[in-house]
């Protein structure tokens with residue numbers, strides 16, 4: 001994980017590097033640092049905490065060459081010492097790194113036996129140590145030699161105090177480069193660059209950045225020619241636009257996102273999709289994307305009558321999967337950089353299964369993999385807790401499944417999604433009384449049946465990740481098989497019940513919890529009967545939308561609830577503790 005940025009300009013770069021780091025804090029934000037090269041010195045400033053904190057420490061520091069980092073710790077505690085940039089022991093090299101060096105222990109042992117000292121607990125320090133291990137005349141040769149010693153995943157940028165370049169290398173972690181003839185940049189995400197075309201590093205490529213110039217090499221040291229990638233302008237910004245937090249802004253963007261999905265998919269050529277022949281489906285993702293996969297599996301089963309199963313990517317990698325030429329494997333990821341999801345796709349790439357990838361970030365690693373790629377068109381999602389991207393993932397899965405059924409179904413699906421968008425637009429309700437109640441508790445249960453159970457899972461994940469309340473979700477019918485033992489006086493039970501056919505059964509389970517002291521908070525598509533109201537602490541009736549899209553409708557109040565509870569608790573929803581948006585390590 002972690003985000004890296006490097007800049008060379010003919011003017012001071014502090015503003016550019018801090019601006020870039022702020023944009024990629026979604027990759028980690030437990031500590032941050034920057035190293036300026038000024039004259040023949042490397043000046044490193046690091047903090048435990050966010051880039052905003054780092055910024056306040058930079059008074060009086062600046063330079064025309066700099067590398068910067070925002071960290072999500074993998075090796076070594078979160079502290080100033082372990083924050084990047086990491087200097088070599090001779091202080092000649094400074095390095096920022098994203099990834100994991102798997103053979104770092106062996107390198108530490110080897111280097112220590114040669115008399116080297118290590119000062120941090122990071123795996124990254126072996127990079128700076130190796131860079132300074134040899135006295136190659138050309139620093140580029142040190143970088144090449146170092147890369148050959150490393151195993152694992154890395155994107156790193158390095159500067160040496162004796163020349164005016166930044167060197168960067170990539171193996172399995174994303175890295176991009178930009179140059180407009182004056183200013184040059186490296187970054188983990190092109191979101192950091194001024195709008196314009198950029199270069200994408202492929203695995204085992206190195207780049208030497210000079211003022212206004214980039215030179216690319218392969219690991220043999222041969223110069224390579226790169227093609228510019230087009231900047232994809234999605235009409236949605238990565239700025240707060242008067243909202244207090246990205247999470248709220250992104251929830252409110254959902255209707256526009258769904259309209260955009262319809263506009264884009266209406267014009268898409270789905271011929272190749274329709275030619276697919278398969279008799280079973282696996283859907284693979286992590287976190288919220290996995291919940292979208294669960295929804296997708298329901299769509300395949302209910303709309304196409306095809307056997308479908310959602311699997312968490314981390315389990316998919318190591319579990320036994322029955323996959324063959326008759327299988328369709330669908331990979332869902334907002335970032336397109338989730339290490340487990342990428343590895344899951346790599347695992348089946350040798351089999352004959354057809355692969356379909358759904359991502360939100362068009363330039364991401366996963367977007368370039370698989371037989372077919374579809375975009376969720378949600379625009380930049382910055383908040384760690386996924387909201388608009390979840391809704392668009394579910395909707396895209398719905399549209400694709402309906403397209404596989406028939407043209408008529410596909411056009412009906414587009415109308416359904418437009419209707420859903422309209423209904424969501426009208427349903428940004430005041431959720432404060434509900435949130436005030438929930439915020440008082442340290443455990444909350446979510447229950448539902450069928451598709452509503454999937455919504456319960458997603459609701460619980462959202463609330464736990466930004467409120468730190470212990471939230472768990474269960475199929476309503478499972479309560480009595482253990483969970484009821486945890487229900488005591490006042491335990492909040494959030495009941496998702498949008499399916500009229502399952503409503504009564506869900507309520508029976510909910511009432512069993514109420515009899516044991518539970519308080520029921522109901523989210524339903526049905527108007528409650530007067531006699532029911534006395535049993536409910538609170539009840540919210542959702543606007544009518546087609547049955548299979550009710551999960552998206554119900555997700556909106558649950559997202560708003562999580563946001564509000566987080567506000568009441570005085571927490572930051574965009575940067576929850578210990579988490580990161582893009583999980584690029586296993």
Ligand code: G6P
Pocket residue numbers: 286287288289332333334335336337338341384385386579580581582583
């Ligand atoms: C992390 C994020 C989640 C996200 C998951 C999968 O855990 O905190 O919000 O759902 O990764 O990410 P992806 O980018 O693959 O959708």
